[in-house]
Each structure stands twice: as C-alpha cells, then as structure tokens.
Amino acid sequence: MVSSMCGDSLVRSTSTHYRGFEEDPSNNLCSSVYLTEDWMLQKFLETHKKNMKKKAERIFECKKENEVHLKAVYTELFITEGDMKDVYQEREILKIDDAFKKKQTQDKPINCNKLFTLLRENNEKKIVLTKGIAGVGKTVSVHKFILDWAEGKANQDIHCVFLLPFREINGIKDREVNLHEFLLEFYDELKDLEKSKLYTEYKFAFIFDGLDESRMPLKFESEALKMIDKRSSVDVLFTSLVKGKLLPSALVWVTSRPAAANQIPPEYVGLFTEVRGFTDQQKEEYFRKRIKDETQASRIISHIKTSRSLYIMCHIPVFCWITATVLQNILIKNSEESISTTLTEMYIHFLLIQMKMKSQKYDEQAERQRTKLLNLNKEIILKLAKLAFELLKQENIVFYEEDLKACGIDVCKDTEFTGMIAEIFKMEDGLHETKVYCFVHLSVQEFLSAVHVFICYLNKNMQELQFFFDKPEENITLQELLQKAVDKAMKSKRGHLDLFLRFLMGISLKSSQNLVKGLITHIEDTTESIMKASKYIKQIQNRNISDEALVNLFYCLLELKDHSLYEEIQSYLSSDEHPGRDLSSSMCTLLTSVLLMSEKVLDEFNPKRFTSPSNYKRLIPAVRCCRKALFDRCGFDETCCETVSSALQSSNSNLTELDLTSSRLQDSGVTLIYDGLKSPHCQVNILRLCGCHLTAQSCERLSSALQSSNSVLRELDLSNNDLQDSGVKLLSDGLKSPNSKMEILRFSICNLTAQSCGSLSSVLKSSNSVLRELDLSNNDLQDSGVTLLSEGLKSPNCQLKILR
Known part of the structure; x- marks a missing residue:
C-alpha cells in the first residue's frame, strides 16, 4: 500500500529500513514513499505460505530419492479424541500389538484439519496434544494440515502456521532468544518484521512436532515469559506458549510418542487426540495405492491376513512399507506361496533385501568388487546395530553425525557406497546444516539392537552384555542372557525393551542364524538354551505381572516357535466340555488375546x-x-x-x-x-x-x-x-x-x-x-x-x- 498524499490515511513504516525517499522541502506534498508495514506483512504472508506449501507437499518413504507428492500416497489416518489419564506409563509395544483393543469403531474419527475447530468449540485453552506410537503417522498428519492450509482449503482464519520440529529445536536449546529470534532460526522470511504488528494483530498456529525427541528440560513450574521481545531459554519460551502466557491468542499443537506425552501437564491441554494409524480398510487402501499391480496388491493383502499378528501391526504406516517391501521381493518375485510370518524373520528378510538391492546395482563390476561391496554392507550393518543398541539403552531414537562417528561410521564416505543405509535410517536437514538421523521405524532400531546383542554373545563380547547383569559376569551362556533380558524388560515401566526382547528370542533360533549367516562368524546350536528360555518364560507368566508384559512374553514364545501355550489355549476353546480346571488370570488374558489374534x-x-x-x-x-x-x-x-x-x-x-x-x-x-x-x-x-x-x-x-x-x-x-x-x-x-x-x-x-x-x-x-x-x-x-x-x-x- 503506497500513498503520495500526506494525511491521516498515509500508513508509514515504523522502521527506517523501508524508507524509499526523503521528503521534498520544495512543496507541501509528501514525496517520500514508504514500503508500508501492511505491504511488508502481505509480502511476508504470501512468501511464507509458498514456503510452507513446499515444505509440506513432499514426503519420502525412507529414501530421499523416493520423494513423492503427499497427495499421491496420502491415506487418511484414524485420529480420535483421547483421555489424558491414559498417557502415564504406557507401554508402546502394547499400542502396537493390542490394536485390536482400540475402539476404532466406537470412537468418532477426527479430521486433522478440524483439530483447532474442535479445540475452540470445547475449551478456552489453546493447546492440542496428539500422541501416537513411532511411525503411526503423526508427522504425516501435520504435513496434511499444513498443505491444506497453504492451499487455502482449511483453517483460513489462521494467518501463519509455523512447523517447529523438536529435533531441530535441539540445535538451539542452549541459547537465549526472544520469540522473533527463535522463529527466525527456522524461517528467514521473518527477518524484516521484528517490530511489526505481526505478533499483535495476526493469528498464529505453532506446531511442535516430536516432543519425545526433545532434549530440553521442560519445567512448567518456572516463571512464564509474557513479553515477545524478552529473551529467555528455549524451554521457557516453549512452556510459556503452552501455558498461554506468551502470545495468548496463538494456537499450539504438540505431537509426541505416548511415553513422552505426559511432559505436558493436563491442565494446559484443551484437546487431547491420538493417531491410531490405519483401520483395516485403510490398510488395504495403502497397499493398493503403493502397489500399482492390482493382482500383486491382492496377493499381498491376502497373505498378511493369514498372520493376524502381522496384519495388526500393519496399522502402522511404516510397518506397511516394510511388509510391502519384503513380500514384493519374496512372495511375488520368487513366486513363493508361503513364508514364515514371525516378526523376526520378516525383519531379517527386510535387512537382506536392502543388502541385496545395493549389490545388484553393481552387477556389471568384477566379482572382487561385488564381494568388497558386500563386505562393506556387512561392516556398516554391524556398526548400525551397535548404534541402535546404544540408543536403545539411552531410550533415544534420534542421533547425529557425531553419534555415527562414535560407532565408526563416516557418513560422507560410507554412504557413498552403501545406499541401503538410506533404507534403514533416514536423514533430515536440521538447523545450521546439522544433519539429524533416526531409524525409519522404532522397530527397525529394536531389531538391529537384538542383532548386535546376539552377535556380541557369539563373539563372547561380555562387556557389551553387562547391560543385562547387575554384576560383571564371565562366560555368559545364551540361557542366562535370555533370562536376564526377560528380567530387564519386565522392569521397564513403559516397555521400551518389549519388542527388542521378542527380536532377541527370534534371532537366537538356529533357523534365524542361517538366514543371517553373512553377518555372523559362526552358527551355534541353541536348541537346549531355547528350551530352557521357553520354560523360564512360562514360569514368569504364572506370576503376578501386568497384562501388557504377559502378552509380550506370549509373543516371545511364538518368536521361539514354541506353540505349546497357544495350543493349550486352543484346546480350551475347542472343547464343548468344562476344561477341568479354572484358568488363571494370566491364562484368561492370553485366551482373549489368542481369540482376537486368530479371529x-x-x-x-x-x-x-x-x-x-x-x-x-x-x-x-x-x-x-x-x-x-x-x-x-x-x-x-x-x-x-x-x-x-x-x-x-x-x-x-x-x-x-x-x-x-x-x-x-x-x-x-x-x-x-x-x-x-x-x-x-x-x-x-x-x-x-x-x-x-x-x-x-x-x-x-x-x-x-x-x-x-x-x-x-x-x-x-x-x-x-x-x-x-x-x-x-x-x-x-x-x-x-x-x-x-x-x-x-x-x-x-x-x-x-x-x-x-x-x-x-x-x-x-x-x-x-x-x-x-x-x-x-x-x-x-x-x-x-x-x-x-x-x-x-x-x-x-x-x-x-x-x-x-
């Protein structure tokens, strides 16, 4: 907006940075022209929307070169309203395996574009908190929200949407900044608007994605920041926004894995939602979108339905991707009508496929070169497995270049040859050219952790195994290791070792060792140790333990291919007569689980x-x-x-x-x-x-x-x-x-x-x-x-x- 006339209607910039000309003293007209604040704000809003559209519209399924438009692959996710009381001490593995307990048919689905509308209808608070297990689609939902806003399809009452991933916030967590300086770290287009009315007259929505990845201490009892131009630590700035003290008119959306969601006190949450991933119908829609050949898609869908456990896990979008990758290569390419459906063997096939894919790209090279590449793949996998276990011990899923180097991985050098790394973990650009990494899914990290622990056992690397023992031990047997791993997992209140334990059991089988013989030095006959581990698990199941731990131990038996307990439960169900003895509490829980799993x-x-x-x-x-x-x-x-x-x-x-x-x-x-x-x-x-x-x-x-x-x-x-x-x-x-x-x-x-x-x-x-x-x-x-x-x-x- 530019005016050549003096008067009250002339809106001048409050900053001398935008002065175009000085006043002409020879006449009464104001010949000075200002790039007005309104004009600058309008240009900013246009630029910001374009940038946010670019940021949100492209996604990639684990490989950067596979980047696709969000609309091409987006499948609607099931999001529902939750209860804040459920966020305390949740076991994430139960969220995966007990998907059948979800009230998907009872709860009304919530469209991600309606979150702030529902918030305003139901509560004066400005905070939406969304939980969901790793890989279930929280970030994809955020991208869909932003894209629809940027394209003018939804939430047009909001002037500015800022996406602020915690993994990037970690890069500036030790600095003191005011609100404008904080946002400027992520959005360069704000550089000329520090003193503008942007913060007083415009409506903001802040989306803080991935609270579980935050490395900041969140102290909500600390005094809140109220002035937008006052500097503070980044954690105080965040908690002040959540409390509604800083920029009270702003809307805030925080996403998190379940275990970290309780860092936000319930009194500040106006709407609590949960991303539950795909319903059964949405699973099929995903596979048919991803696999263009209808016949192949139908065969794969039919196959995964034969294993209720795998089909349940497919409510996680990333697991759908892993499953499709494995079955397309094994079930379709090799024309195999049946493959084993334990989780461990599914993930072993996934790992082998990635190694094979890379070596196939070098078929034209000499045999010696191909052997060298396979050895390099093996070396990198072993290093990644060690890293995965270190992260698991720290209960962390995000890592940086220095973490890779600590495990002996030179990112610039090794990834040049080993493209399959991009299939196993993904890299994102953080602030100040910082690279942020994480495994494509939490389960991949837990699987590689189990591979590392078992290899340490085979190589008698006792130092690495001390994590499971209260006192240093020498010459640890596999039976002792598996029993201690069970005990360790049982002590975890939120179950972060549950799936790792299942993979460790599965990788110990001789059949699994044969599949990964390219990674291990020798194959060990573990039959006796497996039998003793099975017996130990059954003894524990008779103790007074949580339903979550009980169900996970049952799945551990299935990974060990011990179906005795499963068959015993089936005998109760198949008999028309009274079973002869009352089932214990634990057996009742397992009976229900078996029924639901088998349909x-x-x-x-x-x-x-x-x-x-x-x-x-x-x-x-x-x-x-x-x-x-x-x-x-x-x-x-x-x-x-x-x-x-x-x-x-x-x-x-x-x-x-x-x-x-x-x-x-x-x-x-x-x-x-x-x-x-x-x-x-x-x-x-x-x-x-x-x-x-x-x-x-x-x-x-x-x-x-x-x-x-x-x-x-x-x-x-x-x-x-x-x-x-x-x-x-x-x-x-x-x-x-x-x-x-x-x-x-x-x-x-x-x-x-x-x-x-x-x-x-x-x-x-x-x-x-x-x-x-x-x-x-x-x-x-x-x-x-x-x-x-x-x-x-x-x-x-x-x-x-x-x-x-």
Whole structure:
C-alpha cells in the first residue's frame, strides 16, 4: 500500500529500513514513499505460505530419492479424541500389538484439519496434544494440515502456521532468544518484521512436532515469559506458549510418542487426540495405492491376513512399507506361496533385501568388487546395530553425525557406497546444516539392537552384555542372557525393551542364524538354551505381572516357535466340555488375546466355563469373537459396555445373542450399548438385560435403537428392572416404528400398572407391529389393564400369539 498524499490515511513504516525517499522541502506534498508495514506483512504472508506449501507437499518413504507428492500416497489416518489419564506409563509395544483393543469403531474419527475447530468449540485453552506410537503417522498428519492450509482449503482464519520440529529445536536449546529470534532460526522470511504488528494483530498456529525427541528440560513450574521481545531459554519460551502466557491468542499443537506425552501437564491441554494409524480398510487402501499391480496388491493383502499378528501391526504406516517391501521381493518375485510370518524373520528378510538391492546395482563390476561391496554392507550393518543398541539403552531414537562417528561410521564416505543405509535410517536437514538421523521405524532400531546383542554373545563380547547383569559376569551362556533380558524388560515401566526382547528370542533360533549367516562368524546350536528360555518364560507368566508384559512374553514364545501355550489355549476353546480346571488370570488374558489374534469365531462363549468370577472381566473382549455371548451373572458393570459396544460396531461382528442378565449396567451402560445397536454392522437379534438396574431412561435409548433402519433386534428381555409406565410408553414408540423387528418382549417385575397396558395396546393396533410374544407377569396391572390390553388384542393388526 503506497500513498503520495500526506494525511491521516498515509500508513508509514515504523522502521527506517523501508524508507524509499526523503521528503521534498520544495512543496507541501509528501514525496517520500514508504514500503508500508501492511505491504511488508502481505509480502511476508504470501512468501511464507509458498514456503510452507513446499515444505509440506513432499514426503519420502525412507529414501530421499523416493520423494513423492503427499497427495499421491496420502491415506487418511484414524485420529480420535483421547483421555489424558491414559498417557502415564504406557507401554508402546502394547499400542502396537493390542490394536485390536482400540475402539476404532466406537470412537468418532477426527479430521486433522478440524483439530483447532474442535479445540475452540470445547475449551478456552489453546493447546492440542496428539500422541501416537513411532511411525503411526503423526508427522504425516501435520504435513496434511499444513498443505491444506497453504492451499487455502482449511483453517483460513489462521494467518501463519509455523512447523517447529523438536529435533531441530535441539540445535538451539542452549541459547537465549526472544520469540522473533527463535522463529527466525527456522524461517528467514521473518527477518524484516521484528517490530511489526505481526505478533499483535495476526493469528498464529505453532506446531511442535516430536516432543519425545526433545532434549530440553521442560519445567512448567518456572516463571512464564509474557513479553515477545524478552529473551529467555528455549524451554521457557516453549512452556510459556503452552501455558498461554506468551502470545495468548496463538494456537499450539504438540505431537509426541505416548511415553513422552505426559511432559505436558493436563491442565494446559484443551484437546487431547491420538493417531491410531490405519483401520483395516485403510490398510488395504495403502497397499493398493503403493502397489500399482492390482493382482500383486491382492496377493499381498491376502497373505498378511493369514498372520493376524502381522496384519495388526500393519496399522502402522511404516510397518506397511516394510511388509510391502519384503513380500514384493519374496512372495511375488520368487513366486513363493508361503513364508514364515514371525516378526523376526520378516525383519531379517527386510535387512537382506536392502543388502541385496545395493549389490545388484553393481552387477556389471568384477566379482572382487561385488564381494568388497558386500563386505562393506556387512561392516556398516554391524556398526548400525551397535548404534541402535546404544540408543536403545539411552531410550533415544534420534542421533547425529557425531553419534555415527562414535560407532565408526563416516557418513560422507560410507554412504557413498552403501545406499541401503538410506533404507534403514533416514536423514533430515536440521538447523545450521546439522544433519539429524533416526531409524525409519522404532522397530527397525529394536531389531538391529537384538542383532548386535546376539552377535556380541557369539563373539563372547561380555562387556557389551553387562547391560543385562547387575554384576560383571564371565562366560555368559545364551540361557542366562535370555533370562536376564526377560528380567530387564519386565522392569521397564513403559516397555521400551518389549519388542527388542521378542527380536532377541527370534534371532537366537538356529533357523534365524542361517538366514543371517553373512553377518555372523559362526552358527551355534541353541536348541537346549531355547528350551530352557521357553520354560523360564512360562514360569514368569504364572506370576503376578501386568497384562501388557504377559502378552509380550506370549509373543516371545511364538518368536521361539514354541506353540505349546497357544495350543493349550486352543484346546480350551475347542472343547464343548468344562476344561477341568479354572484358568488363571494370566491364562484368561492370553485366551482373549489368542481369540482376537486368530479371529476364530465361537458358536458360544461363556466365561463361567473357564475361570472364577474374579477373572470374568478379563474375558469380555472375546465378545467380538463369538455368535452367542452368555455373560449373565458375571458381575459386569457399565465399564464393560464400552467393549461390548465396540464389538457390536465392528465390521466383522458375528454376535447374534447377548445375555447380560444380573449385571449392574445401569442406564449409563445401556447408553453405550445403544451406540452399538444402531450400527449397520450390528447383528444382535437377542438381547437379555434382565435385572440390570435400569430405569425409563434406558427405554428411551432402546426405543431409538428400534427405530433405526439398522435395527435387527427381535427379542428383548427387560424383566426385573424399575422401568415403570413411563419406560414402557417410551419403548412403545419404537415398537410402532416401521423399522422395528421386535417379536418377543419381556417386562416381568418392572413396576408396571394399567397405564402400561394402554401403551402396549396401541402397539398391538399398529400396522407396523410384529410383536408375537409378550410377558407382563408379576406386575400390578389390575382388571383395568387387562381391559385396555384386550382392545389391542382384538385389532386386525395384532400378531400376538403368546401373552403372559
């Protein structure tokens, strides 16, 4: 905006840096021209949006040369609202393996573009905190948000979006800066706007990505920074933004792995969300996008479904990439109809494929040169494995060039020959030309760590193995190492060694050693040690340990190819008779896990067959794996209804009969079940809620369910509940709906009077009613009630055959 006239409308720059001409003293006109602040701000906003678009629109799947446009490969991720109380001491491996426990069908998905809209609707706080395990798609969601904003498709009320990865912030964490100086480290286009009204009149959104990678001490109890031009440490600047003290109008979005999310006190979080990766439908969409050959894509999808464990892990986008890489090379190229599906062997194949890919590029060279390259690959892999283990011990996933050098890797020299490094870890440009590295996925780091530890055992490098022992040991046996590794993993509150332990078990097998014989000096017969390790794990499983640790130990047995416990559990499920002994708490947990993992559908499931009342609740997730669930007199309460509702909404739900008699569900529980009953996937046609402490409020929900076009409910038992006449009147509205399929209805002992008979009489007269059996016994209906009911019985529309 430029004006040649003097007056109040002339807006001049507050900075002399933008002065174009001096005033001409020979006339009254102001011939001086200023590049006004508004003009400068407009130019900045245009430049910034273009830069942010470039930053967000390109992504790469582990290799820089494979960089593609976000839109070409983006698959919508499942994001849902979470609960801050869940962020404390979470075991990340459980988040991977217990994906089947997620309430994906119950929770409403949240579009990443709607995060700040939901925040403003629900809370005065300005902070969104998003958690998600490594590789699940947090950063991709951030890029999608930024790209849609930069292209003018969403969040246009926000003037500036700043992406601030913690791994880059680490480079300036020891400096004192003000807000402008801090942002200037990341965005050069801000250099001329220090004193502008940008910070007072424009709306900002700060996206701090990867809190788990932060190396700053976050002390929220420290005094907050309030002035934008005042300098402070970077951690104080960050906590001040989160508290809303610095730039109160700004919006803040922080992403983090689960274990680090609790660094943000809940009182500052207005919206807490979780990225859960891909749903089953999204997994298939990803594979079909990535693999253009439809036949190949279908074969790969079909193959991974044969292993429930692998299919579950494919809710992590990066694991989908690893799986596709392995199966395209083995299943497709070699025309193998079946391959082993343990995690360890999948990752060994992944590693071998990367080494082979690089050597194939040099086929035209002499055999000696190819051998040299293979030896170099081996050397680099061993060094990376050592680095991975060092990082695992530190509970760190980010590293720098000096970390590589400490492990003997010269980045400039070695990566020139070893392109497969780019497949195993990725490099990003940080501040001041700093290179920031991390493995393509946390599981790759844990796999390489296990490779390193096992090689140290084979080479009798006892110093490296002291991590697992309280006191220095000599001549450590494999049995001792595996047992100590189990103990070490069990002590971890958040389970950072769980997946490493599984890989260590798997790599110890002789069959695994044969696969990686190019990396190891010799192959050792570990049969006896493996047997003793299996026995040790089974002994531990009988102790009082967490469900998370228990499930991981079960998977460790599967990696050891010990299926005895799996087969024992299957015997309980396959027998029609009582098993003969009650299952322990741990076995109940494993039984449920096996059911969910195998997707086996039981004709009938009754917890009372398997265990004592104290363990019934451990078995309720199995409701999604049976056609008939007899949970009567199991002592369930409304907290169990969440799991039941999720099962009813599952796309592969098989449940047709559900008995919750004598449970303390209350109206709140029925409200949760109602969400499942109205689902198009629900197949329940028999529901028994006798003696569940219900009132008329439950009838309102059930009536609404009957009116749903998805309703398939044909039999409902509400006996022995305090429904009263008001409840029956509410339910009658649903019974008269053309969508109602209700044929059998029981109201015994429900505190009903003649008024209820009037309501039910109107149902019998309705042309939509298909009611064939009605139980009103043990209620104070009196003669007047019978008279009212008889009017309905005379109706030509009445289909009632049995009346009690």
